[in-house]
Amino acid sequence: MHTLRVLSFLYMTTKIINALTTAGNRPKVLFHWFRHGDLRVHDNAALIHSSKIGADVCVPIFIFDEDAFGDKARTPYGHLKHGSKRAKFITESVQDLRKQLESIGSGLAVVHGEPASVFENILKDIPNNNDIDVSVVCQEEVSSEERDAVEAVRAAMKKSNYNGKRDIRTVWGSTMYERDDLPFDADLLEMPDTFTPFRHKVEKNCDINRPLPVPKAGSIPLNSDTVTIGSSLRDMLTAPIPSLEEMRYTDSQITHANENDSRSVMQFEGGESAALSRVKEYIWTKDLLKNYFDTRNGMIGADYSTKFSPWLAHGCVSPRYIASECRKYEEQRVENKSTYWVVFEMLWRDYCKYYCTKHGNSIFFRGGPINKEKKWSTYAGNFEAWRTGKTGYPLVDANMRELAATGFMSNRGRQNVCSFLTIDLNHDWRMGAYWFEETLLDYDVYSNWYNWCAGAGMTGGRLNRFNIVKQSKDYDLQGEYVRYWCPELKDVPNNLVHEPWKMTQFQQAENNCVLGVDYPNPIIAPSQPQKKGGKHQKPQRRKKGASNNAHQAYEMKSLKKGNFKFKG
Numbered sequence: 243m244h245t246l247r248v249l250s251f252l253y254m255t256t257k258i259i260n261a262l263t264t265a266g267n268r269p270k271v272l273f274h275w276f277r278h279g280d281l282r283v284h285d286n287a288a289l290i291h292s293s294k295i296g297a298d299v300c301v302p303i304f305i306f307d308e309d310a311f312g313d314k315a316r317t318p319y320g321h322l323k324h325g326s327k328r329a330k331f332i333t334e335s336v337q338d339l340r341k342q343l344e345s346i347g348s349g350l351a352v353v354h355g356e357p358a359s360v361f362e363n364i365l366k367d368i369p370n371n372n373d374i375d376v377s378v379v380c381q382e383e384v385s386s387e388e389r390d391a392v393e394a395v396r397a398a399m400k401k402s403n404y405n406g407k408r409d410i411r412t413v414w415g416s417t418m419y420e421r422d423d424l425p426f427d428a429d430l431l432e433m434p435d436t437f438t439p440f441r442h443k444v445e446k447n448c449d450i451n452r453p454l455p456v457p458k459a460g461s462i463p464l465n466s467d468t469v470t471i472g473s474s475l476r477d478m479l480t481a482p483i484p485s486l487e488e489m490r491y492t493d494s495q496i497t498h499a500n501e502n503d504s505r506s507v508m509q510f511e512g513g514e515s516a517a518l519s520r521v522k523e524y525i526w527t528k529d530l531l532k533n534y535f536d537t538r539n540g541m542i543g544a545d546y547s548t549k550f551s552p553w554l555a556h557g558c559v560s561p562r563y564i565a566s567e568c569r570k571y572e573e574q575r576v577e578n579k580s581t582y583w584v585v586f587e588m589l590w591r592d593y594c595k596y597y598c599t600k601h602g603n604s605i606f607f608r609g610g611p612i613n614k615e616k617k618w619s620t621y622a623g624n625f626e627a628w629r630t631g632k633t634g635y636p637l638v639d640a641n642m643r644e645l646a647a648t649g650f651m652s653n654r655g656r657q658n659v660c661s662f663l664t665i666d667l668n669h670d671w672r673m674g675a676y677w678f679e680e681t682l683l684d685y686d687v688y689s690n691w692y693n694w695c696a697g698a699g700m701t702g703g704r705l706n707r708f709n710i711v712k713q714s715k716d717y718d719l720q721g722e723y724v725r726y727w728c729p730e731l732k733d734v735p736n737n738l739v740h741e742p743w744k745m746t747q748f749q750q751a752e753n754n755c756v757l758g759v760d761y762p763n764p765i766i767a768p769s770q771p772q773k774k775g776g777k778h779q780k781p782q783r784r785k786k787g788a789s790n791n792a793h794q795a796y797e798m799k800s801l802k803k804g805n806f807k808f809k810g
């Protein structure tokens with residue numbers, strides 16, 4: 243099936259090239275290679291670049307990499323490189339991308355194969371002369387696998403016997419602030435290794451580019467005067483997106499991908515159309531932007547935070563488009579700390595990509611960018627309890643169950659479960675990062691690996707240990723969230739729901755929650771309360787009747803509002 247698709251793709255390519263060559267032109271043939279993090283037509287710098295090259299034929303292409311999808315594609319610790327839920331989200335996104343490209347008179351060729359071989363085969367079938375320029379354009383990525391993929395395609399193009407001109411070009415994209423506009427040296431060696439000074443310098447010295455328009459109809463030509471699109475190309479451009487079965491996911495993985503757990507914060511559908519609808523709904527229809535700062539630490543439901551992350555991660559929506567909608571909202575409705583704060587959070591996202599640009603592969607190493615010497619536990623029992631939500635710590639368990647069932651977890655949850663695994667359990671942090679890589683719908687190599695490095699203390703600076711019980715009380719005082727995901731705790735009263743180990747045997751029986759039978763005993767001893775004034779404990783005291791978000795109130799005071807500006 244896949245071989246057939248590759249073959250028909252090659253046939254189509256050859257047909258185009260032959261037609262162009264016989265027409266006596268020196269044709270330019272361009273392959274616009276969509277990869278990940280760029281699955282949209284609006285504000286897509288690489289696509290605009292392709293549309294302006296003046297190619298006679300421009301073939302947009304997406305390759306489902308055989309080595310990255312399916313049950314056999316595993317990380318060094320044995321987790322899936324793409325969990326089936328995210329694979330499904332990507333197939334939906336590719337489907338929608340094809341629709342968007344068709345609406346501007348183009349299309350999308352979809353191949354299931356190994357990128358370097360796909361391009362190598364394409365070149366083999368191009369007539370061996372010097373009269374054709376062949377180029378590949380894609381978005382620039384900075385992590386090793388993505389760069390290696392580009393280098394492999396470059397090498398395949400170079401080593402082929404084809405004599406014509408060929409090159410592969412990458413174009414910066416996906417961040418809110420342009421790399422070239424950053425107030426640091428080209429290699430980013432001067433970029434601060436902590437976020438706050440980075441933010442101050444960037445906000446002071448840089449303006450955000452206005453989002454780029456969708457390429458004009460006809461500017462990504464699949465036809466030219468000298469070429470008629472044959473039936474094989476038409477077939478290729480309309481061939482179905484590979485199914486999860488074709489990508490070799492197992493039956494149970496496919497069932498999991500298709501399950502819409504009704505407890506999920508929302509049902510996420512891949513693609514630019516769904517992304518733009520969510521932006522519209524969150525900002526305009528539900529008018530939620532003005533409250534973001536106060537609600538962002540929630541854990542239940544669609545509206546406590548934007549939920550833009552799965553679409554941002556796959557490039558279905560651009561951060562500059564979201565920032566420009568925030569600015570429009572400020573002009574038309576209200577401007578406050580919340581309207582700034584969504585842009586602030588997206589600056590974190592930029593920071594992750596730039597941090598990874600600066601530090602390269604070290605973000606994946608055991609000792610991280612600071613090369614920290616530390617002995618980590620690899621005790622499988624603890625990791626399994628963490629992964630499956632059976633640690634005996636309700637906040638950790640609820641979040642881990644939510645992740646496994648739905649592919650999403652709140653930012654508050656992610657910080658807590660990361661701290662619990664890496665600091666409380668002292669477990670090899672990379673196993674946590676790989677598990678997130680498998681399960682998250684919004685997995686993004688930079689955001690995930692930077693946040694894990696930082697959470698595990700691999701980036702230097704102060705190690706931020708989260709006191710799980712305290713966090714539970716600050717952010718889930720009534721235990722609503724933990725009961726939602728751990729129904730075993732449904733009859734446990736509020737004052738014990740976050741510390742079920744404090745129940746006497748009598749209370750356990752009375753509350754229908756016998757430890758070790760209905761709900762696990764804690765896998766490590768609960769920590770003792772820290773002394774007053776301890777750094778991690780701020781704020782320590784809570785006044786009667788104070789907000790249940792004491793920690794959040796502390797954060798609000800300590801973080802000053804910044805600013806963002808657009809060019810022009």
Ligand SMILES: Cc1cc2nc3c(=O)[nH]c(=O)nc-3n(C[C@H](O)[C@H](O)[C@H](O)COP(=O)(O)OP(=O)(O)OC[C@H]3O[C@@H](n4cnc5c(N)ncnc54)[C@H](O)[C@@H]3O)c2cc1C
Pocket residue numbers: 538547548549550551552554555584587588590591592594651652653654656657660678682684685686687689690691693694697
């Ligand atoms: C251990 C750990 C792993 C993480 N892994 C990922 C990941 O793989 N992909 C991912 O997109 N985010 C990751 N995050 C960041 C953050 O948790 C999610 O972006 C956020 O929870 C997504 O929900 P939202 O879209 O409603 O976010 P909102 O609160 O509405 O924020 C808006 C956007 O800002 C960006 N953002 C917010 N916080 C961060 C942050 N700390 N780092 C980077 N970007 C941020 C996201 O793109 C997000 O969609 C991780 C955080 C931690 C602590």
